[in-house]
Amino acid sequence: MVAMIRLSVPGTLRYRPIAVRTVAEAARLVSGSSPRDPKNPTIDPLALDIRHPFDTAVVSAFMEIFNNIAIHAYQRKGGGTIDIEITPSPDEIVIEVKDNGRPFDMGNVVALPDELDEESLPEGGMGIHIAKTMLDEMTYAPGPPNLWRLCKRLPAPQVAVGRS
């Protein structure tokens, strides 16, 4: 049985903390940075600890996608839901995000400047770049419903070989 987590919230920034927390917890189920074994709890369940690089990547990407849906697709006016389906498995997490707001053409998103110096420091247009770079796969199918599919794989455990 594939264990799936489904969350549906109104499409406004007010519900962002709920969605981010849910995704963070789900990421931790995969990265193992949350206590899998009830007999051996190792972290404070009240702190949203996403210091594990896997959790960092998943949460960073998801935050941008959620922001964009609330701001651009629903234009800060809500009026629809954001439906999130999370499939945590032992070595990856897949997050599908669905909204009924305005679609857009991802091909038109301007890339960040190649060379970054003081002058070219961007004050916007970083979200898609952050999400894409943090993930292993990111696809967007315009609708409505618009469908995002985010995938992040856990690197295979490093096995120490030989002496150090």
Add this chain to the structure above:
Amino acid sequence: MVAMIRLSVPGTLRYRPIAVRTVAEAARLVSGSSPRDPKNPTIDPLALDIRHPFDTAVVSAFMEIFNNIAIHAYQRKGGGTIDIEITPSPDEIVIEVKDNGRPFDMGNVVALPDELDEESLPEGGMGIHIAKTMLDEMTYAPGPPNLWRLCKRLPAPQVAVGRS
């Protein structure tokens, strides 16, 4: 438009932190202990702060109901989902929890002893009592699906009258 939050997780304790976090955030939307106004954020969004009495009550009750479903209804074996519908409104929160595990007769739940002393300190059977006492309304309709309905109202704001 009634804003509703829907969460569905596999019916095991592994998914408890996700559900508890979601309910805590939703409670904070009602109690106002989370920043409603983006211009005036007052708390660290990373800490699961449920010190507001309303949040305390809602989270305490929900934790017991979730535990019981995973342990008693699904008998720690999962095999079904726990579906949670949260309706936060300005003055109350309603949480409906649905599972497809074993139903039970709440009339058979033994009450806690009236007088509590060292001898009679209970080592179990506290969950339903905690949930019921923390909430304003709690109903259970055996199924399957079994349906819990939890309701907690926010006390009307105290208005200071006269001089102190």
Add this chain to the structure above:
Amino acid sequence: MAAPFDVQRTGDETKLMVRGSLDINSAPALADEIDKIIATKPAKVTVDLSALDLIDSSGVAALVKLYKGARGGGGAITITGARDQPLAIFKLLRMDKVFNL
């Protein structure tokens, strides 16, 4: 990343510090530790709950077990520092009187 509890033994006193959330997922490990504590028949047990943020009925059950076990072995037990949600739970269960919180 701190463990949700730790135990310090000094002479015939055992100090137990519980942190974060004591719940159905963390209580079983504490219950094991409590069995060990009780087995030593400590003269004095102090439980510090000042860093405990959240408790559920399984967490309460673990603490009751420690309370009964320590007293049953002839020892004294003091529970200190309960606050916020855990204190609300102890009050609701009218254990604040028994535990002298």
Add this chain to the structure above:
Amino acid sequence: MAAPFDVQRTGDETKLMVRGSLDINSAPALADEIDKIIATKPAKVTVDLSALDLIDSSGVAALVKLYKGARGGGGAITITGARDQPLAIFKLLRMDKVFNL
């Protein structure tokens, strides 16, 4: 319950401390504060990110605005203490070099 940022002015130095999560919900308030800071044309701005746990692109945008504003006004700006997720974001955006993190 701490505010996600606070500002200290001493002489011609302005210290900004950012805490918790700097995101689309908290960045607008910081952006307002940043406008005020830039308006004073401070000679030296220090941004302490050691208590910052989480940032998103709107948080980054607010800090870039402060960086440019302070330099544009002829001041010096130092950003210190970035760690964990915020540091990962700055590195991904290759801002760690520019910001000298």
